[in-house]
Amino acid sequence: MGLRIIVCAKQVPDTNEIKINPKTGTLIREGVPSILNHDDANALEEALRIKDRYPDTHITVVTMGPPQAKDMLIECLAKGADEAVLASDRALGGSDTWATSNAIAAAIQKLGEYDIIFAGRQAIDGDTAQVGPQIAEKLGLPQVTYVQDFQLEEDLKTITVKRALEDGYEVIRLKTPCMLTTIKELNKPRYMHIAGIYQACAADIPTWNAADLNVDPDKEVGLDASPTNVFRSFTPLPKGKGQMIEGDCEKDIGQQLIIRLKSKHII
Amino acid sequence: MDFQLTKEQLFVRKMVREFAANEVEPIAADIDKEHRFPVETVEKMGQYGLMGIPFPAKYGGTGGDNVAYAIAVEELSRVCGTTGVICSAHTSLCGWPIYAWGTDEQKEKYLPDLLSGRKLGAFGLTEPNAGSDAAGQQTRAQDIGDSWCINGAKVFITNGGYADVFVIMAMTDKSKGTRGGISAFIVEKEDEGFCIGKTEDKMGICASSTTELIFQNCRIPKDRILGKVGEGFKVAMSTLDGGRIGIASQALGIAQGAFDVTVEYMKARKQFGKKLSQMQALQFEMADMQTRIEAARLLIYQAANMKDNNLKYGPKSAMAKLFAAETAMYVTTKCVQLHGGYGYTKDYPVERMMRDAKITEIYEGTSEVQKLVIAADIFAK
Numbered sequence: 158m159g160l161r162i163i164v165c166a167k168q169v170p171d172t173n174e175i176k177i178n179p180k181t182g183t184l185i186r187e188g189v190p191s192i193l194n195h196d197d198a199n200a201l202e203e204a205l206r207i208k209d210r211y212p213d214t215h216i217t218v219v220t221m222g223p224p225q226a227k228d229m230l231i232e233c234l235a236k237g238a239d240e241a242v243l244a245s246d247r248a249l250g251g252s253d254t255w256a257t258s259n260a261i262a263a264a265i266q267k268l269g270e271y272d273i274i275f276a277g278r279q280a281i282d283g284d285t286a287q288v289g290p291q292i293a294e295k296l297g298l299p300q301v302t303y304v305q306d307f308q309l310e311e312d313l314k315t316i317t318v319k320r321a322l323e324d325g326y327e328v329i330r331l332k333t334p335c336m337l338t339t340i341k342e343l344n345k346p347r348y349m350h351i352a353g354i355y356q357a358c359a360a361d362i363p364t365w366n367a368a369d370l371n372v373d374p375d376k377e378v379g380l381d382a383s384p385t386n387v388f389r390s391f392t393p394l395p396k397g398k399g400q401m402i403e404g405d406c407e408k409d410i411g412q413q414l415i416i417r418l419k420s421k422h423i424i
Numbered sequence: 425m426d427f428q429l430t431k432e433q434l435f436v437r438k439m440v441r442e443f444a445a446n447e448v449e450p451i452a453a454d455i456d457k458e459h460r461f462p463v464e465t466v467e468k469m470g471q472y473g474l475m476g477i478p479f480p481a482k483y484g485g486t487g488g489d490n491v492a493y494a495i496a497v498e499e500l501s502r503v504c505g506t507t508g509v510i511c512s513a514h515t516s517l518c519g520w521p522i523y524a525w526g527t528d529e530q531k532e533k534y535l536p537d538l539l540s541g542r543k544l545g546a547f548g549l550t551e552p553n554a555g556s557d558a559a560g561q562q563t564r565a566q567d568i569g570d571s572w573c574i575n576g577a578k579v580f581i582t583n584g585g586y587a588d589v590f591v592i593m594a595m596t597d598k599s600k601g602t603r604g605g606i607s608a609f610i611v612e613k614e615d616e617g618f619c620i621g622k623t624e625d626k627m628g629i630c631a632s633s634t635t636e637l638i639f640q641n642c643r644i645p646k647d648r649i650l651g652k653v654g655e656g657f658k659v660a661m662s663t664l665d666g667g668r669i670g671i672a673s674q675a676l677g678i679a680q681g682a683f684d685v686t687v688e689y690m691k692a693r694k695q696f697g698k699k700l701s702q703m704q705a706l707q708f709e710m711a712d713m714q715t716r717i718e719a720a721r722l723l724i725y726q727a728a729n730m731k732d733n734n735l736k737y738g739p740k741s742a743m744a745k746l747f748a749a750e751t752a753m754y755v756t757t758k759c760v761q762l763h764g765g766y767g768y769t770k771d772y773p774v775e776r777m778m779r780d781a782k783i784t785e786i787y788e789g790t791s792e793v794q795k796l797v798i799a800a801d802i803f804a805k
Contacts, residue, residue: 235435349439351473351496352486358432 159213196277234357235349251380258291293336470541501677505780512670518545546587584635606656617642628779
């Protein structure tokens with residue numbers, strides 16, 4: 158029996174193509190293509206690599222979003238995931254990270270047994286990095302965030318990961334079941350397979366609403382149940398270009414840097 | 425009537441576009457300069473199903489359709505005409521005739537390796553003295569009891585130097601002429617008496633391997649005949665009908681690629697205090713080009729769609745190839761002009777694209793041959 162893996166993914170607007178309305182400070186979503194969130198692609202890739210090694214591994218991708226998020230799930234299936242589930246309901250709209258993790262944790266519980274849950278570190282639209290850890294808390298699972306290297310031992314139960322830190326990494330060993338959030342350094346995501354596209358487009362992707370998830374629309378999910386609200390959003394002014402210091406050697410460059418910092422009374 | 429791409433076709437476009445941007449475009453200029461066949465790209469294309477799109481899963485294909493295949497060749501060619509034709513020649517000229525004309529044994533033996541890209545395919549019809557006039561075949565295949573013995577030579581064979589499996593035309597009965605006298609055979613790279621001759625040094629698609637094939641008492645088993653004895657011309661002509669969809673798509677991709685980089689160039693380049701994109705005379709050139717590109721795309725998708733629906737598509741694919749090839753030459757020439765002196769240098773991709781475009785008017789039937797095909801259909805009615 159291979160592993161049962163759940164991958165949490167999100168459909169996000171492609172930030173390469175994003176424009177901001179200068180008056181309202183909000184994203185202009187019209188005409189912006191939607192993509193599979195980058196870190197989530199790394200999460201799926203790591204699951205697929207396990208499946209490459211242990212072909213009877215079963216991968217389920219779960220997401221919450223509007224009906225068109227099914228396109229992102231088709232992409233995940235076309236890359237090699239076995240199954241996909243969409244949590245979608247007007248009652249889920251406007252959920253903050255707490256409410257979102259309630260819905261996804263409920264979906265995962267409904268899916269049944271699992272060994273590893275992979276989630277991307279954070280989504281490029283919200284950038285909170287909270288949903289993965291919150292899901293782990295709600296499911297009572299050990300979690301490691303910022304995973305940059307993943308090793309699974311032959312017992313299929315023991316995992317050794319490298320967790321990225323600002324100036325290095327820590328090596329952590331843990332047992333399944335667990336939640337791991339992934340970063341781009343972990344792997345290079347594969348493309349969809351053409352045959353996978355044809356199979357995925359024909360696949361049945363179930364949509365679960367709030368009732369299917371057995372969550373309370375008033376207290377657990379949606380805008381009203383969310384403890385955080387967006388108070389104001391704004392576009393930060395772009396910073397000016399930095400100054401490059403050139404010199405013959407490190408000592409020379411260092412000296413020039415000190416002179417400039419002193420002249421500005423920074424040191 | 426439905427002019428919308430299917431969901432599957434849209435996903436194929438997305439996938440191939442990403443693949444082309446990450447795997448093909450970064451090396452396109454280098455492989456052209458070095459005249460280096462991109463084996464690593466072919467291997468990756470195989471991994472992702474790009475070498476077997478319009479074939480059923482039963483034989484290792486993707487279960488895809490011909491419109492998706494056209495889209496894939498178009499997207500590859502948008503950044504590299506060489507990579508586009510490697511896929512096209514392999515799929516249309518080797519995979520397809522074996523799929524359409526092969527026995528069950530032949531299909532089971534060759535298709536899984538070909539369609540997964542583990543093996544590369546090529547097609548040999550053209551000879552030094554039999555180009556557009558394919559009937560002048562001098563390569564002979566003789567029945568010598570337990571096997572066939574082939575003697576002769578083929579030229580300008582796309583993928584020649586790297587292919588493992590070749591679909592070859594040879595005269596089996598000269599007295600019967602074209603129809604009935606030519607037969608098709610499957611030749612393997614390792615066959616005794618078969619070797620690769622000269623590799624051509626070309627104007628464009630420089631990374632593509634275009635070679636001579638030489639047969640000197642090449643003995644192949646009896647079961648390697650493709651179709652029946654004497655059916656070779658039918659095999660060849662039906663193969664080329666489909667091949668034209670691939671080459672038309674390559675031409676379309678080259679045109680689109682040159683057009684796209686020119687749009688970006690015009691938005692950045694300033695002369696006389698204005699961006700090129702703000703000059704109406706040049707805007708009109710671009711409007712004209714885009715119109716031709718879109719018209720070519722419609723003809724190609726229609727021909728591919730007719731093939732998917734088992735309709736007679738030969739004249740349509742000839743029209744698509746004729747129009748797309750002429751569009752590619754027209755657009756790339758204009759794009760070099762719009763880039764001015766920069767366009768003539770190898771620092772900008774339009775120079776390569778213009779050289780690559782020219783071949784689309786020549787191979788798999790010149791533009792003149794396409795007109796013969798179209799005209800024959802007009803007056804056959």
